[in-house]
Amino acid sequence: MISIVNVAKSYGKHKVLQDIHLEVPKGHVYALIGPSGAGKSTLIRAINALESIQQGEIVVDGLQVHHKTTDINKVRANIGFVFQSFNLYPHLTALENVSIAPVKVKKVNREEAEAKAKSLLSSLGLGEKISSYPGQLSGGQQQRVAIARALAMDPKVMLFDEPTSALDPEMVKEVLDAIRHLAATGMTMVVVTHEMGFAKEICNNIVFMAEGKIVEVAPPDQFFSNPQSDRARDFLSKVLEH
Ligand SMILES: Nc1ncnc2c1ncn2[C@@H]1O[C@H](COP(=O)(O)OP(=O)(O)O)[C@@H](O)[C@H]1O
Ligand SMILES: [Mg+2]
Incomplete structure (x- = not known):
């Protein structure tokens, strides 16, 4: 449903996305996790062209998101985006x-x-x-x-960028429950989150990013019990301690 191939983006010399490859099959839920500044928001926003990219391609349901001839409104009609700040009228x-x-x-x-x-x-x-x-x-x-x-x-795809980060703690559960329910309906989703328990429970894969790169992609059981990279181990020890 979502195919990301060789995507890169820089601000001047600062590479915010490098060598990004990711395939999200229909009906799957992927969590994007990683330290602040890793490029999570930039990547998820690039999926519906809220951010431009300088290299590579992103295809959502067969449409090339960043191609000059693509009608971006047609792409966005297929993609729901929920931000940290609710942005209601x-x-x-x-x-x-x-x-x-x-x-x-x-x-x-x-x-x-x-x-x-x-x-x-x-x-x-x-x-x-x-x-x-x-x-x-x-x-x-x-x-x-x-x-x-x-x-x-x-939408055919739902994207969430830290949907619970701006909420008081007692309100986190009601929003996570809504997303959980949506996952159960078979919606294809990418969720940037710091809620590790939630990610573990509902996601098919955890995508761990650091410094503009995808460092690891693994099913939650594997990722949380046996992270492969030092970077992920270090991140998890800090987050889980907290
Ligand atoms: N408009 C911008 N100009 C320059 N640097 C930016 C801009 N937007 C984001 N960045 C930088 O890109 C990097 C990745 O940011 P972001 O995708 O927001 O990370 P995350 O969501 O993982 O915290 C950060 O270092 C951030 O400072
Ligand atoms: Mg962010």
Whole structure:
């Protein structure tokens, strides 16, 4: 579903991505982990062209994301992206936040879009909050609205960049549960996360990055019990100690 071949990117002399190869099969969930500055956000953002790349190619569901002739809106229609900061429209209700893109971008009729938005919000435990504005919702609720908004476009792939990092601890679980549920439906996903227990539980593979490179790709059991690189061992000892 996602194919990343020989991708590189630099800012001046600083190589933020080097020699990146990664294949994510349909229905699989991959966690991107690694120290701050490793290039995780740059890589995940490059998957839907929020970041440019200088070398290599990224193909999502058969479309070359960074090719000059590719209609980027067509690529993005297939990809849901959930950020650390929820980025909801503050002046729109939860229902409007979730239904606006299908109406404006996909030209779905409003009633249909709102019916779908209601059902998505209910399935995420927000059935009572459809008329609330983002400012009236907790961080965890806002992030679940952001997930519903992404799902309203019927994406083939969901990308998450530290979806729980901006949340108070008691709200982390409700958002992880939503992502867990999504994984169980067979959605193809890449999740940048510091939640190691979560990554271990739901991911097919852990992708460990450091200094702009993919250092290891391994199933969680293997990665957490027997990391192959010094860099990963060092990272895990710090994170797990914490
Ligand atoms: N616009 C930019 N200009 C210069 N350097 C950048 C820019 N964006 C990111 N970087 C650098 O790229 C590296 C990777 O950043 P990032 O992908 O955000 O890492 P991570 O998400 O793993 O913490 C960092 O060293 C960061 O400082
Ligand atoms: Mg980041």
